[in-house]
Amino acid sequence: MRYVQIDTQSDPESDSFPSTSKQKDLSQMLAHELREMGIADAHMDEWGYVYATIPSNSPNKVPVICFCAHVDTAPDCSGTHVKPLLHKNYQGQDIVLPDDPTQVISTKNHPYLLERMGDDIITASGLTLLGADDKAGVAVIMELAKRLQEDPAIPHGEVKILFTPDEEVGRGVEHVDMKKLGADFGYTLDGSERGSLEFETFSADGVEITLQGVIAHPGSAKGKMVNAIKLGAAFLDALPKHEWAPEVTAGREGFVHPTDIKGGAESATLKFIVRDFDTKKLQLHEERLEGILKEVLSAYPNCSYSFVVKEQYRNMREVIDQHPDIIRHAQAAMRACGIDPVSSPVRGGTDGSRLSFMGLPCPNLFTGEMALHSKQEFVSVQDMEKATAVLVNLLQQWEGAAVG
Numbered sequence: 001m002r003y004v005q006i007d008t009q010s011d012p013e014s015d016s017f018p019s020t021s022k023q024k025d026l027s028q029m030l031a032h033e034l035r036e037m038g039i040a041d042a043h044m045d046e047w048g049y050v051y052a053t054i055p056s057n058s059p060n061k062v063p064v065i066c067f068c069a070h071v072d073t074a075p076d077c078s079g080t081h082v083k084p085l086l087h088k089n090y091q092g093q094d095i096v097l098p099d100d101p102t103q104v105i106s107t108k109n110h111p112y113l114l115e116r117m118g119d120d121i122i123t124a125s126g127l128t129l130l131g132a133d134d135k136a137g138v139a140v141i142m143e144l145a146k147r148l149q150e151d152p153a154i155p156h157g158e159v160k161i162l163f164t165p166d167e168e169v170g171r172g173v174e175h176v177d178m179k180k181l182g183a184d185f186g187y188t189l190d191g192s193e194r195g196s197l198e199f200e201t202f203s204a205d206g207v208e209i210t211l212q213g214v215i216a217h218p219g220s221a222k223g224k225m226v227n228a229i230k231l232g233a234a235f236l237d238a239l240p241k242h243e244w245a246p247e248v249t250a251g252r253e254g255f256v257h258p259t260d261i262k263g264g265a266e267s268a269t270l271k272f273i274v275r276d277f278d279t280k281k282l283q284l285h286e287e288r289l290e291g292i293l294k295e296v297l298s299a300y301p302n303c304s305y306s307f308v309v310k311e312q313y314r315n316m317r318e319v320i321d322q323h324p325d326i327i328r329h330a331q332a333a334m335r336a337c338g339i340d341p342v343s344s345p346v347r348g349g350t351d352g353s354r355l356s357f358m359g360l361p362c363p364n365l366f367t368g369e370m371a372l373h374s375k376q377e378f379v380s381v382q383d384m385e386k387a388t389a390v391l392v393n394l395l396q397q398w399e400g401a402a403v404g
Ligand SMILES: [Zn+2]
Pocket: 070, 133, 134, 167, 190
């Protein structure tokens, strides 16, 4: 509840890093609190990353495990003056948020609440998001650090802590120093429902299309002008409406999705995201998209376009599958804590998707954060406590499997 009161909203329009300097307010504080626990090397670097090391207390050669969470909150919804509210011993009612009573966290829209009867639920007050995404993950890791520092009887290898800025604007791992981090395997703490263990994400590309129309004075444009805005509209209208879009796909289906359009009569730029679990299919989606564009433009021989594809991230499963222990130990740790692990493919990416391809295989573990990026965000205190318990056990799984 302390961490969510610090405004750490990131900004997709910013070119600086971190995208907003206020994210460093929390990062500084976390580094300071880690040092106060006795973790001597805890510090924030120039980019706003927090690194900390808890040395091994095991005689065995245990892989170095990193736990990672992001400090920023989503740009979708205000993160200024967050007022966290604790609803103790939740009894299954709809939760009306007091500062805007039209914001109701209903069990109809959020049936997971009914699984959390008797828990203590934290919400925002109605005017802002809560920021449990991902301050729940931050809190879980901070609590783990405290537990390990206080109880040397918990056997573990070397533990690395990493807090990142700018996850919500897709730049969270841009300046991670992998060598300095020095971890073998990692886990992000940024998942939702209790038991969630995610190791399969979308593969993702971005496409930027610029349409060049034909400009003329509107008073004498007859037979000459081609308005780029109208070209863009015709192209968008030509896209399939009942398939191949996020609003009509689910499960393992991929899609293309326009995210931004800007322009004038002379030229217009459209941005798309392209998503699939099968990396090879991205190119097929892009060819299909360009094919539709060509077809629309074939009626306008004096117009032209550019079509630029940028790789965004890749399905982490390609990496995780080579290291089955990462998943096996996480499943064992959850079961030891009385939790059934549930794995489903993530229709999105995580910082872990990129970290996995930067040499740190990194699935995502639950924290209890729910209804992300909205004013109705909530988190169960008991879910966060369970997540910490899972991490304590997970370190023991790694330690126990290691040999001297
Ligand atoms: Zn998150």
